[in-house]
Structure formats: C-alpha cells, structure tokens
Amino acid sequence: MNNYHYYVAGGTGGAGGPGYGNGAGGAGGQGIGPSLNFDIQSSASFTVNNTESLEAIHDSTDSFMEPKCHPETRTRMLKDLRKWALDPHPTTTILWLYGPAGAGKSAIMRTLATQLHEDRRLGGCFFFKRGHVMRTNARMLFTTIAYQLALNIESLRTPISRVAEKNPSIIGRSIETQMQQLISEPCRAHENRHSLVIVIDGLDECDGHAFQGEILRAILNPSSNHAIFLRFIIASRPEPQISKMFPLPDHSCNYRRFNVEQSFDDVHKYLRDEFSRIHRDHSTMAKIPSPWPEPSVLEKLVRKSSGYFIYASTIIKFIGDENFRPTVRLEVVQNTNGPGSELAYDALDQLYMTILCSVPRQSELIPILCAIFKFGWCSKELDKVFRLAKGEALLLLRGLHSVLKIRSSKDEISSHHASFVDFLKHPDRSGTFCIDILNNQISLARSLLQYYAGPFQRPKIFTLSNLIDLIVPLPPSDEVTGLFPLLRSMNPDYIFDPGENLISPKIGSIASWLKNTLSAPADLIQLWKDYAFMFSIDCMRRYDNITPSVKHIISPSPELLRILVSLGFLGRPLWSLLTKLDLTWTDLRTTLSLQLIRKIVKNHVDTEGGANPSASRDTVFSYKHGLLGRNLEEAYPRSQQALGWDISYLVRLSPPCPVLYRELWSIPPSEIWSSLASGNTLIHHVSKWLESFPDPMIELITFWQRAMPDFEPCFNNTFNPGPKSQEKRWHYHDNNMIVRLHLPNSLKIVV
Ligand SMILES: Nc1ncnc2c1ncn2[C@@H]1O[C@H](COP(=O)(O)OP(=O)(O)OP(=O)(O)O)[C@@H](O)[C@H]1O
DSSP: OOEEEEEBSSSBSOOOOOOOGGGOOOOOOBOBOSSSEEEEEOOTTOOSOTHHHHTTSTTOGGGGGSOOOOTTSSHHHHHHHHHHHHOSSOSOSEEEEEOOTTSSHHHHHHHHHHHHHHTTOEEEEEEOOTTOTGGGOHHHHHHHHHHHHHHHOHHHHHHHHHHHHHOGGGGGSOHHHHIIIIIIHHHHTSOOSSOEEEEEEOGGGSSOHHHHHHHHHHHHOGGGOOOTTEEEEEEEOOOHHHHTTSOSOOTTOSEEEEEOOOOHHHHHHHHHHHHHHHHHHOTTOTTSOSSSSOHHHHHHHHHHTTTOHHHHHHHHHHHTOTTSOHHHHHHHHHOTTSTTHHHHTHHHHHHHHHHHHTSSOHHHHHHHHHHHHHHOOOHHHHHHHTTOOTTHHHHHTGGGTTTEEEETTTTEEEESOHHHHHHHHOHHHHGGGOTTSHHHHHHHHHHHHHHHTSOOOOOSSOOHHHHHHHHTTOOOOHHHHTTHHHHHTOOHHHHSOTTSOOOHHHHHHHHHHHHHSTTSOHHHHHHHHHHHHHHHHHHHHHTTSOOOGGGGTOOOOHHHHHHHHHHTTTOOOHHHHHHHTTOOHHHHHHHHHHHHHHHHHHHHHHTTTTTSGGGOHHHHHHHHTTOSOSSHHHHHHHHHHHHHHHHHHHHHHSOOOHHHHHHHTTSOHHHHHHSHHHHHHHHHHHHHHHHTSSSOOHHHHHHHHHHSOOOHHHHOSTTSOOHHHHHHHHHHHHHHHHHHTTOOGGGSOOO
16 A cells, blocks of 8 residues: 655745635645645555656656747647636636647647646646556546645645545545545635636546546536636547547537647748757758758648648657758658658657557558558448448547548548658558558458459449559569459459549559469469450440550450450440359350340330330430430330341351250341341341351251342342341451451451
C-alpha cells in the first residue's frame, strides 16, 4: 500500500503560487506542510511516486519540453476558445476539441492553459501522455485536478481535503465517484463569480477505451450537476470511442465541438521564423544568402505539411540539428526517397507506427490501406472487393481516424497529412505497413483477382487498369506463381465492361508479363493473348476502325480467329457469353447458334408472331438506339432477320452437331420466310454445313437444297442472293474481315 500525499499551500517549503478563487490571496505552491494536507491513498497497484502525475499539469517541471504554440500562430482559435472559457453565460459548458494526430491540439491546450492561468481562470488541467505510467492512468485525472482546484481556489481547499481525509480510498473508487466527490460536490457548495476552466488534453492517450468512456460519462452526465462556473475543455483525436460520445449536436446538447482545422498560414509563419532562426544561429550558415530557403521551397514544404504542425515541427528539428549542415538536411527533406530521408522523419514515423501498431486485424487492414492509397477506393468499394460484410471496412479502419479522414456522408477516405502517404510508400519507414513492398502488392493483387473471378457486378469505380499496373511490375517469385490460377479464372466481363477505361496495350501487357515470367503455363499466356486480341477488336468496333496496336505483340489462337471472323460483323458482346456459359472456343460456335435460335423462337412467341413487337427486348433495344427501323413494327422483322443471318454464319462454322440440327427445326417457318434474305441465307448455309458432317445424309442435304428457290438470277442481288452469291458473299465477308483485322492470309477462304 502506498500513500499519495498532495500537500497544498502554507507550511514550509512550497513556493506560493497565485491563488485566484474569489479573488482570494495566493495559494501555496507544491510544498510540504501540515496546514492543508490531503492524503489520497492509492490502491495496492500503485507503486509510482505521486509527483509523476503532477507532470500532467500545464506548468510542470518538464513542461518546457512540451508543445506550445509558436508566437502568432493559432491566434484566432485561441481567441475563440478563451472567449468561450471566460464567457459568464455560455450556451454550453463543455467543449470537445478534436483533430487528427499531430494537428497541434496539445500545443493549443497548453497555450490556452497558460493564458487561462494568467487570467486566473484555470481550475486545473491534465495532459494525458501515451507511454507515461501516471499520465495514462484514468484514476489520476480527477484527483490531480482536485489537487489543483484546492491549490488554486482557497475556498475549495477545505472541502476538497476533507473529502480526501474522510475517504482515503477515493483513488480506488470509480471515476464517476471521484468526479462527484472531489470536484462536483465541493464546487457546488462554493460560489464563484467567474468561470473556472478544467483542461483535459489527449483523452485518447488515457489507457483503456472503457476508462475514456467513463471519464466522458462522468463529465457529460447531466446528473453530475456541475457548479455553474465550471467549464470543461477536453481535447482528443477523433477516435470512434470518443467521437460517439459527442455526436453532432442538436439543440439539447450541453457540449460544443471544436475542430482543429488545417492552417497553412500558421505553418508558413512557423516555418519562416524557424528557418530564420536556424539561418541566424547555426554555425555553418553565415555565408548562405537570405532568405533561406527560397520562397518557392518554403511554399512546397508548407503544402507538404497539409496545414498541420507535426510535419513542420519534425523537419525543423531535423534541419536545425547542430551537428549537421542545415542546407544538406534541407536537401534530404526535399527528396523523400533519397538516402537518409528516413532519418528526417523519425518523430513522424514513430507517431504513425504507434498508431498503425495499435490497430487490430492488421493482416486484413494492410491490403485495405494499399487499396485506399493506390486506387482511392471508398468504403463501399472496399467492402465489395474484399468481400467483407457491409460496413466492415469502416470497422477495420476505426483505429485510424487520427490519420485518415473518413467522411461517411460522402463515403470518402483520404489521409489527413500528405506525410502519412509518403510514410506508407517508403519501405524503410513503414516496414511491413509499406504499401509498395512486394508482399503487400501480391496480397492486394490476390484479393482483387479473387473479386474479379466472381460474378460480374458493375463496379462504381473502374480499376482494372490499376490492377494491371499492379501486376505487371511484379518480379517472378513463388508468390507471383500463386496468382496464375486466379488470372485464369478471371471473369472476362470485367475486361470487356464498356465502363472500364482500359486501353488495349494494358491487356496485352499481362500476356507479355506472363510470357516473361518463365513459370507461366502456355495456355494461360494464350488465354490472355486472346483476351487482348478480342479487346482490340472491341475497341475497333467501339471507336470505328481504329487499328488495334495490340496486334503487333499478340497472336491469338486460330480457333478464336475463326469465330471472330464470323462474329466480327455481329456486334455481339461475345466475351460476356463466353464466361456466362462457361465455354471453350470450340463450344462457342455451336452454343451461340443454339442460343440465337432460341432467341429467334422466343421473340416469335413473346410477340405472338410479330403482332406485338414491343414484347421483344432486342427489337425495342435496337429501335431505341436507332439501329433498326423507324418504328417498332419495322424494327421487329429486321431484328429477326439479323438473328437469322447470325445463325446462318454460325451454323456454317459449327462442328457437326445433331442437337443443333434438331434445334433448327424449332424456328417457325414464318420467321424464316418473313425475310427472304435471311431465310435464303440460312437454308443455304445449313445445307453446306450438313455437307461437312462425317457421314452426310444426302437426303437431308437435298431436302435443304430444294427448300431454296433455284432461280438464281432473280435472287442474285444484295438483299436476296441465290446460292452462288451466298457463297461469294460468305467468302467476301470472311476474307474482308481477315484483311481488316490484319490477320494471317492463311485464314482466308479460298473459293
Ligand atoms: N502552433 C504551433 N506552433 C509550433 N509548433 C506546433 C504548433 N502546434 C503544434 N506544434 C508542434 O507540432 C507537433 C504536434 O503537435 P501536438 O502534439 O500539439 O499535436 P496533437 O494534435 O496534440 O497530436 P496528437 O494527436 O498526436 O497528440 C509538436 O511537435 C508541436 O510542438
């Protein structure tokens, strides 16, 4: 059991401080004397000397080392805060000051505490400090503040010390009881004409979220019934467990929120003055012309600070180091990736490391951080791509509110400080958290590829291009080989999604990369070559005849080429069919034919034989896009005719297939003959196709040939060609396409 003795006033020793309660005379300083002695008995777990908690006071012995505002900085903010603190009738008596890590909250609070002390309005203060045994201890908060109240306000001494005497175990009681008995009750019984401010800084640095909550509940609870003259200012990072206690205020709130905003002007002033000081005082600077550094360099550094002080004060400490030349160190700071730059940001890095290391579920968090800073994704996108439950990404990022700006209203995530992104990009600084190290890049690529292997969902932002940029620089390794199965199972719908802003060479670069990665299987390389080639054709269609530059590096498989030659005129999104139906190239022709046949039949049924053309989706689509006809009645037969042509070409290219043949019979004759042109074409190509069967049934061929009118001359025109013309047209169609696509001549059909 240790005893903690706060000896206040009088007696021997302590230098008398200026007491200011009710204009009473000066209270004593920290002395040892019997006249006022409140003895707060600790629980057995306390083994540290009590004076350590006194370091939490604004003017403690070590306080000269703690941050304070540089002269003429944060002036407007300090003025506002002081005005609120001194206001005899404020609308709220509790103020929460919040801002990201290193924004300058402690500096503001310390400067304010000093000002309030000079105004004789400081009731007490407590500066929590991470890593300090007493200054992270919630139990020390109200006892230390009570001590200062007793010290500062003469009329409070007796009631406070009486509580301590009567209840020596008060330090072991709940936070709320301490607040009630040591502060609220003695103050309520006391009359004070002026406000008295209690300043609590760095609440997020108090050990244990539960204790942080308890402290806030003790202060915010309306039943605490604080004395009318008491004001509380609490400063912290906007950590979720604290922010939730201060929801955006409505009219019934008894607190005010105060955001420590960026201030480029203040940082500029600070940097300018500090550089002048270094220039003036540093032994090696005598010959360096003034102003130093040049204004443009200064401006750049101000921008880099994002308007917060942590970056500015860190580089000043580095540049101003007496043992080095400031000019050389300034160069190092400017070149963030140059040698030695990791030393420049020591303090900053420690801050960021502490924050990152304190976050749970780090292995899940790292790829998410990579995605945020590489692709700028919002939380919804993160949930989707990382296959997390709704809102889970935000939950994972909860511990990073002091470095990340997370605006749930706009669903945007960004960094408070530009310096945090620099940190995350530099492997010597951020180590395993570095977003650019190989392991993290591979793990991000893996997550993305897993997503892209799944069913197509139109993304809100299109990032395939980023994924390719991520994959292509990866050097060969076992981990990279692990990505191959995912690359094989990628859903091509994502590649050919018109919303993606991809360019052909990007897709080609995956094939080239696979080729250079020696362990890549040949069929995977071919698959990506095919994708690249199809993509180039797609671009050609979309942008009308822009020759695909990809053709120089890609050699698609002959099977694919044959199909494409036929489909080049169809304008169908072939790629989506491929994956949706899980087909090989060989299956594709047959299946496409079957599908198209079913479609022609379905249109017939849906529209009741064409009587109600609005029931056919592709007729409506074609008409709406001005592709076919002036009205739906005109568009319907034309869209059926287009299907008929497509079927003709595909049937001709398909391998012998009895199922397909049977299916052809399901086409209602009226649909075949509604357009003589496509009917004729269909009949011609079916008969030719039947000839390609291993054991062609002559009767069948003859049957189909007879179905075609044989008065060739009459039909020998563009719209209604006879058999010879059909063949010519077929050859022309194919060969022309081969020329257009710059394909090998060997693919041409020789008449
Ligand atoms: N107005 C200012 N003038 C000069 N230096 C400042 C000012 N504000 C902050 N600094 C410096 O910036 C650094 C970070 O400031 P401070 O510790 O006050 O930030 P904070 O918001 O309290 O950070 P944290 O959330 O990590 O506690 C400190 O080195 C401090 O000295």
